[in-house]
Structures are given as C-alpha cells and as structure tokens.
Amino acid sequence: MAVTQIFVNLPVADVQASRAFYEAVGASVNPEFSDESSTSLALGETVFVQIMNHTRFTSFTKRPVATDGVEVINALGVGSREEVDRIADAALQAGGTESNDAQDLGWMYNRAFADLDGHHWEVAFLDEAAMAEAFAAEGA
Template identity: 35%
Template sequence: MPVQMVFPNYAVAEIARSTAFYEALGFTRNPDFSDETTSCMVVNEQVAVMLLEHAKFDEFLTAGQQRAPRDTLENLLAMLLGSRDEVDAFASAGAGAGGTLSKPVEANEWGMYGGQLTDPDGHIIDFFFMEAPQG
C-alpha cells in the first residue's frame, strides 16, 4: 500500500518560535491543520512537519510512554536539496532564525555537499545536495 504523505511530529517548547524557524527555512504553515499549540509546516505535497507544543505532543502518547528528554536524540530528518546554492541558503536561513549549524557545510567523499542544522528545540536536520552520478 503506497504512502500518501509523511508527517514527522516534533515536540516544541514555543510554537511561535518554532513556526518562525521553519518558515525561515522555506516551509509553509498550513492553517487548516494548525492552532495555538500546533503548526503543520508543509515541506512539499508529500511531507509536512507537525510542530506540537509539549502538552499537545504528549496527548499522542499512550500510557507508559514519555517524550524524550531534550538532550536525547529522538530522530534525524534528512533533506535532499536541489543545488549547492540551496544548501548554503538553507544553512544561512536556519542559523539566522535561531538554529545552530551543528555540522559545517562541506563536501564529503560520497559526492554530497551539505551540513547539519539543529533547531531551537534540539531536532536535527541533515541537509545536502548530491551530484547525479556520471556514467
């Protein structure tokens, strides 16, 4: 059965701050699925990141589950971008909006050019561009 969309869910401390951060990265807030505690941040037609304030996020947990502490890595989102210029712009936008460049933007031995950004709530985004294989 094919997946229609993907919705990573992130627990955030302050919805306004987190929404502004992801808007600076070029994501668009979908007001139909957003409110004062939740922002649906559209990446493209198949992916939207759900930002949920802690109490709202906790409503999705079942008995005995708890949100990971801030210093614990819960996931890592990897994003393929369209060019080196987009990688540089993504890094600049994220750092300018309160994120931290947790790995510098650089080329690696696998033909990728990218870096790693940590958002204000500690969620990690790997972002990169990869040249098409020559052959």
C-alpha cells in the same frame, strides 16, 4: 511499500517561535491544521512537519518527550548545493545552531543544524552522475 508523503511530528517549547523559525527556513503554514497548540508546516509537496507544544504532543503517545540527546536525524534532499546553503544559512540566522560541519564528498554536499528545540536536521544535495562515477572508480 509505496510511501507518498511523510509527516514529521515534533514537540516544541514555543509553537509561535518554532513556527517563525520554520517559516524563515522556507516552510509554509497550513492553517487548516494549525491552532495555538500546533502548527502544520509544508517543506515541499510531500513533506510536512507538525510542531506541537508538549501537552498536545503527549496526547499522541504514552511515552515522555525526549529532552536529552538526539532521537532522530531528519534529512532533506534538495536540488542544488546553493539550496543546501540557503536553507542552512536561514536556519542559523533564525536561531538554529550548526550541529555538524559541512560535508563535501564531491558527489554529495550536506549541512546540518538543530532547530530551536534541538531537533537535528540535515540538508543534502546528491549529484547522481558524479556519485555513479565516484563509485565506479572505487570498484575499478
């Protein structure tokens, strides 16, 4: 399988508030796929989030919207530790909540937050050279 893009669809209580949250984190809006019930957001060239009010969201599924607990963890890879901190700090300043402590394994650094509706996100930087060294040392 060769996936070229990912589209994450999320139910939200308030489309405009969620749009502002994701824009604060660094997402850009695609107005072509946005209206009062839904907003299309680009997190990068191949990663997109579609936030929808509950009515619009349930038009795509026969299952009810999950409202308790974590159904999925969305993880994003970025190019530096500083970018991890920038995104996580922006999420917290925009009203998100920290959903886990920062994790620093030397070769991997990540932080986690929940958006305004409790959707769980992790942002991680992987230093592949340091990771190879760490795993080689463990195998020695």
